[in-house]
Amino acid sequence: MDDHDAAPPGPAVARGDVPAERLCLRCNAAFWSTGFGERICKKCKAQSAWKSASLSVGMRSGRRSAK
Numbered sequence: 782m783d784d785h786d787a788a789p790p791g792p793a794v795a796r797g798d799v800p801a802e803r804l805c806l807r808c809n810a811a812f813w814s815t816g817f818g819e820r821i822c823k824k825c826k827a828q829s830a831w832k833s834a835s836l837s838v839g840m841r842s843g844r845r846s847a848k
């Protein structure tokens with residue numbers, strides 16, 4: 782059937798997978814992205830990392846101790 786995982790070789794693929802300066806999707810600041818998968822600057826990444834971690838922990842313990 783259709784193989785969606787297999788991306789055809791082309792300039793578009795290589796173009797998006799090269800290190801380049803991009804704009805962070807969260808704070809819109811220019812930062813050095815090492816690849817296509819990196820769209821958020823390290824600052825925002827670190828922020829969301831500890832934020833989500835502390836949030837999930839707080840929600841868990843809060844919910845449990847609430848009742």
Ligand SMILES: [Zn+2]
Pocket residue numbers: 805806807808809810821822823824825826
């Ligand atoms: Zn950012």
